[in-house]
Amino acid sequence: MGEFDTQKGKYVTFQSGNEFYGLKIQYVSEIIVYQEITEIPESPEYVKGLINLRGKIIPVVDVRLRFRQEPIPYTDRTCIIVIQVNDYVVGLIVEKIAEVVEIQDENILPSPSIGKNDNSTKNKFVSGIGKVGDEVKLLLDPERLLRDEDVALMEHLNEEDSLEEE
Amino acid sequence: MAEEFNTGDMLSVYLFENQQLIENLQNIVMDQKDADGFDEDSINEIFRTMHTIKGSSGIMMFDEITKVAHRLEDIFFYLRESHPDGVPHQDLVAHVLDVADFISGEMDKLSDGGEADGDGSAILSELDTFLSEIKGEKPGTKKKEEPRETEEGPKQFYIAPETGNGSSYFKIYLTYNPDIEMASMHAYKTVFALKKIAEEVLYSPEDILTNPESSDLIVKEGFKIILRTTSGEEDIRQIVQPGYDLVKVEVYECTAKEFQMGFDAEGSEIMIDLESSVEDIERRSEQRAQGAKEEKKIAPGDFVVATKEPGKGKNLAKDRPKKTDKAAFISVDISKMDQLMDLIGELVISQSVVLQNPDLKVPGLNLDNFNKAAGQMKKISTDLQNVIMSMRMxxxxxxxxxxxxxxxxxxxxxxxxxxxxxxxxxxxxxxxxxxxxxxxxxxxxxxxxxxxxxxxxxxxxxxxxxxxxxxxxxxxxxxxxxxxxxxxxxxxxxxxxxxxxxxxxxxxxxxxxxxxxxxxxxxxxxxxxxxxxxxxxxxxxxxxxxxxxxxxxxxxxxxxxxxxxxxxxxxxxxxxxLTLAIIDGIVMETGNSSFVMETSAVREFVHVTGDMMIHEPDGAESVMIRGECYPVLRLGEFYHIDDHQEDVEEGMMVIVEVDNKAICLFVDHLVGKQEIVVKPIPDYIKKVKGLSGCTQLGDGSIALIIDAAGLID
Missing domain, CATH: 3.30.565.10 (Histidine kinase-like ATPase, C-terminal domain)
Incomplete structure (x- = not known):
């Protein structure tokens, strides 16, 4: 429980576009610098491929592409956040790591419900909005981030199947 | 009743242990099959093996296995104690092997999820005949079967205490041989057997089934049972008989009051005994043993818990054969070993990154000491790699x-x-x-x-x-x-x-x-x-x-x-x-992606010229090589890889053959042949047609393994 306590309310934040996102620190196993990615054929665009994490081969997802934003070229600041959700170990490619912040529950607002159109794609993954000072962090639900992916992937494969059938 | 015991965990432990015992047994027998007889160590070893199998099978309620093992144990008990001459060794070997076969046959059934329903009666009667022969008795004087092996147990363990209807109360003290394993199981078996005649049973220590340390406690301090029964002392002694594992049995009648007081009552008595001198206890316990043999009743309150008998211990130690160079094993989760292998692979790669670091190429550096240290490190990492490989072997x-x-x-x-x-x-x-x-x-x-x-x-x-x-x-x-x-x-x-x-x-x-x-x-x-x-x-x-x-x-x-x-x-x-985890593969490249194909699936590599290609109207391509026509699969197009070679004359055709079906795979170029460690593609990535796994190449990059059969289908 001690570990839980020290990690409670802490979020790893990263920047993507103009927005800052937060991930509960419990999900994050490590952060590594960007490294060579091996592409996997026939995978959705946002699944960039596989990386070799000290002998363990894990898939990586480009967060920008996942949010259907324009991709930007990878730089020295590009990082991979390795998260573990349920049994999956997945790397998230992010533009820039910001910092680890503490956000108490009372400073977290539920994500705005039926919002404007440009928000709807992000809302899928955002579980709440955390206030830190006068900044706002969009808090991600990693399970949704990956689970929705499954559905998306299934759809993707189904499309492919139906194309093949034709 | 069986269901209450045969939990999956216990069964798998039972199967695992007994399988090893049986294998060991067969090895002993086969080693000495051509000799004139078993040597003493082997007799002891077989005896112990059968004893253990009997014990654990008894616990698991596999009656036929128990009976068969018991009978063979009897034979070896006789061999061990009496050293008879003129034992027909070949027959004995055959009998032991028969029993081993029977037991492993039953265990196979069990591990396939079946029941141990084999009939051991044929083997039993053969063993009986054999035992009588070597004892020099006339065949036919069969030992009577012990009733507890076949009887159905009562469906209830504890019956609420009733006030005296002619039942009597007994205290039983059991001393186990310190050499046996799983004393708690033996103790539980005894309790279970006693429940058939008892109206109520209490025992101490109580947690024999759940607490693994209780075995030690039982061996050290003895096992205590108090029971209420309508049967007499004779019946109890019938059930609880001293043997190899059970060194001493003491049965005392006691009063209802003592019974109700349970084990608290005797605590004080033990205390008193502990205070008396060791010799005193020994002397008394010997008397008790004597008394037990003569089936003499001993007044309640006069009992002692015999903690140890030094004389007996020495004898047993002598009986025990020297432990031969038997290897000690621990079972390790295979995923941990895989992890270790991954890490070592990574270590080797990062080692080469360090040792071939461009920073070292600066002219004028004196690297003598560095090179020495590096050589030592290489040696260790190679050893490490060999060890982990050998662990799977x-x-x-x-x-x-x-x-x-x-x-x-x-x-x-x-x-x-x-x-x-x-x-x-x-x-x-x-x-x-x-x-x-x-x-x-x-x-x-x-x-x-x-x-x-x-x-x-x-x-x-x-x-x-x-x-x-x-x-x-x-x-x-x-x-x-x-x-x-x-x-x-x-x-x-x-x-x-x-x-x-x-x-x-x-x-x-x-x-x-x-x-x-x-x-x-x-x-x-x-x-x-x-x-x-x-x-x-x-x-x-x-x-x-x-x-x-x-x-x-x-x-x-x-x-x-x-x-x-x-x-x-x-x-x-x-x-x-040598191993399934490592395959011999051909590494090839298309665009920026590396692929590996198992060498055995590759028939040959061919450079083809444009005029060998056959283009069908629907876009399908074939190539004619030495009078045979193969369908062509361009890997780059198949997987939509950017920047792949379009010109057949610049790339390479790989003829892949699986089950007599052959296709031509078009790739940009070949990299080489390499032994690769197969790793699964992470679950998160959905199954991609034609890919069976991935691997790490020497430079740390990842290549995808092409499953030839999947590609051809």
Whole structure:
């Protein structure tokens, strides 16, 4: 429980576009610098491929592409956040790591419900909005981030199947 | 009742332990089958093995196994205690093997999720007869069976205490042999047996089933039972009999009051006894033992908990054979080993990154000390790699021993005098592979025994002086394990195989029969349904087999070669890879992606020219190579890879063949041949057609492994 306590309310934040996102620190196993990615054929665009994490081969997802934003070229600041959700170990490619912040529950607002159109794609993954000072962090639900992916992937494969059938 | 005990965990532990015991038993027996008799160590070892199996089977309620093991234990108990002369050793060996077979047969059923429902009565009566024989008794004086082995237990463990209706109360003190394992299980067995006659049973320590430390406690302090029963002391003694495991049994009648006080009452008494001198306790306990033997009643309140008997302990220690160089094992989660292997692989790669670091290339650096240290480090990491590889490896010894057993059995049953020789049985092979080659090997050995080796008379007639012999050889050569089954029998009959092949229409039409090489002809026997044996025997000859052998061997990436010299014998060479986790692969590139294909699936590489291509109207392509037409699959297009080679003359065609279907795979270029460690593609990535895994190349980058069969389908 001690570990839980020290990690409670802490979020790893990263920047993507103009927005800052937060991930509960419990999900994050490590952060590594960007490294060579091996592409996997026939995978959705946002699944960039596989990386070799000290002998363990894990898939990586480009967060920008996942949010259907324009991709930007990878730089020295590009990082991979390795998260573990349920049994999956997945790397998230992010533009820039910001910092680890503490956000108490009372400073977290539920994500705005039926919002404007440009928000709807992000809302899928955002579980709440955390206030830190006068900044706002969009808090991600990693399970949704990956689970929705499954559905998306299934759809993707189904499309492919139906194309093949034709 | 059985369901209450046969929980999956216990069953798997039971199976695992007993399987090892049985294997060990067979090894002992096979080692000494040709001797005049078992030596003392072996007798003790067999006795103990049977005892353990009996005990654990009893707990698991596998009655037939218990009975059979018990009976064999009786025989070895007699051998051990009485050292009788003139024991027919061959018969004894056969009996032990029968029992081992019976038990492993039952265990196979259990591990397949079945019931241990085999009938051991035939074996039991044989063993009885045998025991009577070696005891010099007339056959027929069978030991009476112990009722507790067959009786159904009562359906209830505890019955609420009632006030006296003529029942009496007993306190029982059990002292166990400190050498036995799982004293708690034995104790529980006793309690369970007592429940049949008892109205109420209390025992201490109470947590014998759940607390693993209770075993030690029981051995150290004894096991205490208080029970209320309508039966008499005689009945209790009938159930709780001293033996090898149970050193001492003390039964005292007590009052209802004492019973209700339970174990608290005697606490004080033990305290008193602990205060008296050791000699005193010993003397008293000896008296008690004496008294117990004479079945004399001892007044309540006068009891003592005999903690140890020094004299007895010494005797046992002498009885126990020196522990031979038996290896100690721990079972390790395979995923941990994989992880370790990953890390070591990574270590080797990062080591080369350090040692070949461009920073070191600065001119004028004095690197002598660095190079020395680097050399040392390389040595250690190589050792480390070898160790982890060897952890997955198991020697073939046990597998070979099984074959020894088969030769022994068959030579007796077929009346052929055959020697068996093992060479290189310590050769180590990946565990998965051993599981897959055990059956094929058995089949080959049976074939050699049945068809290869002639009967004694035939050998005489053929003027063969040397003893018939089956040789099993194992050796490692160029990353493969060769297992060779050879015999000095009559060899394969070329004409007979040819005739059979002709009859079954296996010969290629229009090809001269004389043009078939010996090897080609011998390959016929690996086809389904092919048997030249005229009669079907117990062991072989049904024509099912060689094809299964071959397909099993192929499953682990191996091959079978048959060679034979008429009149001199035949040789079967099994070539199998050392491990399944590492495959030999061809690395190729398309665009920026690396792919690996298993070498065995690749037939050849061809540079083709544009005029060899055939373009069909629907876009499908084929290529004509030496008069044969192959469909072309462009890997780059198939997987939509950017920047791949379009021009067939610039790239490379790889002819891939699986199950006689061949296609041409077009890739940009070849990188080389390499041994690769197969890793699964992470679950998160959905299955991609034609990919079976991924691997890490020498530079740390990742290549995808192409599954040739998946690609062709």
């Amino acid at each position: 198991v020697p073939l010894t046990n597998t070979f021993q099984k074959m020894n057993r088969i030769v022994f059995d068959m030579s007796r049953k077929l009346g052929k005098d055959v020697a068996f020789e093992m060479i290189g049985d310590t050769t180590e092979v990946d565990k998965n592979i051993i599981e897959n080659i055990s059956d094929p090997l058995m089949h080959l050995v049976r074939n050699s025994m049945d068809h290869g080796i002639e009967s004694n008379e035939e050998r005489m007639a053929a003027g063969k002086k040397e003893k018939a012999k089956v040789t099993l050889t194992a050796k490692t050569e160029s990353g493969k394990v060769f297992i060779i089954v050879s015999d000095n029998g009559k060899g394969l009959d070329r004409e007979q195989i040819m005739a059979k092949a002709r009859q079954q229409g296996l010969l290629e039409p229009g090809r001269a029969e004389s043009s078939y090489s010996d090897k080609e002809i011998y390959q016929f026997i690996t086809l389904p349904g092919f048997s030249t044996n005229k009669k079907v025997t117990e062991f072989s000859g049904r024509g099912v087999g060689m094809d299964v052998v071959v397909s099993n061997i192929q499953k682990v990436g191996g091959s079978l070669e048959i060679d034979s010299e008429p009149g001199k014998g035949s040789t079967m060479v099994l070539k199998i890879p």
